Amino acid sequence: MKKVGLYFGTFNPIHIGHLVIANYMVEFSDLDEVWFVITPRSPFKQKQSLLDDHHRFQMVFEAIEDYPKLKASKVEFSLPQPNYTVNTLVHLGEQYGADHRFCLIMGEDNLKTFHKWKNYEVILDNHELYVYPRVSDGRLPDQFKGHEGIHQVNAPIMEISSTFIRKQHKAGKNIRPMLPDRVWKYMDEMNFYR
Template sequence: MKIGLYFGTFNPIHVGHLIIANHMAEHADLDQVWMVVTPHNPLKKKNTLLDDYHRLQMVHLATEDFPKIKPSDIEFKLSQPNYTVNTLVHLQEKYPNYEFSLIMGEDNLKSLRKWKNYEAILENHEIYVYPRLEAKDQPGEAVSSEVANLELRNHPKIHMIDAPVVEISATFIRENIKKGKNVQPLLPANVWEYIDHNNFYKK
């Protein structure tokens, strides 16, 4: 079975995440997409990040009607701070008959060379990339970044997927809940009900 891993804090999960996950499940050569909820890094300030299990529960609620999309808490069990390469090794040991791939936005592809053991990731796993609005380079970085990005885009393990460009921000959602604005169209209905019932993001 071929599994695409879509990592995120999902704070909260919103319709943009679901559009990407569903597009990958239906249009890339993947059997399932696992939405891997990233746990709070104890070395970082918590800020507005909800408890790990509340975010996982929202992913459960959001994906219950999508049989090809599954929530995953696999990183909750790994020591922190964690790296993607460690998660991949752990998953491959736990599910030796599954083939794991990564799903990422084009903005993350630009920084892939900065990831721990990125060469090992590319050697052993395919990467499915969805388009994002252009992230701005720092002055002087544009040319070298573009060359590196072009090399990666042409890598045999990297697949550029013509998914919809969805620019819905979880930060925008949190900020507008705090302001008392209506954000219901941006969230699955049961996720909105969970947030509203628990008074999340209002402070």
């Protein structure tokens, strides 16, 4: 059975912080692969600033081309909107059956609000969570402390965001070192975020 970590996000754009976290998870935990699940629209984010789904998928694809344990997934593109993680997990379970065991990868900031997710108890009962550190006070809700299905992975703290990259790129700043080279080339050729 293949153990797959699902790394959900809009990846608008994908940056080196995303790659560092995903690669750390697949190399230093018991995950066999990490799939970047490109979300068309999150229930918690506005869609206005999102690039077209196809372009964000292409940037993820470009970013991970040299990493065989990392995959790009557009599974949510064909699911009803808005996307809810619990529905995506059910769909993947039906599609891949007993060959794959799906886990969630999330920052500890998301774990703090996990109780607000649709059917979070169902997710936690059926899927493990791999949580990476984010800049925060480190306190987790009591209901998640010591939970056997939640694994805190001591991945590097990445203080970089897609929002920062978009804003600074539009302002004319050189953000190229924050992006995988192929992502930068694609972004530049397509004249995105200007």
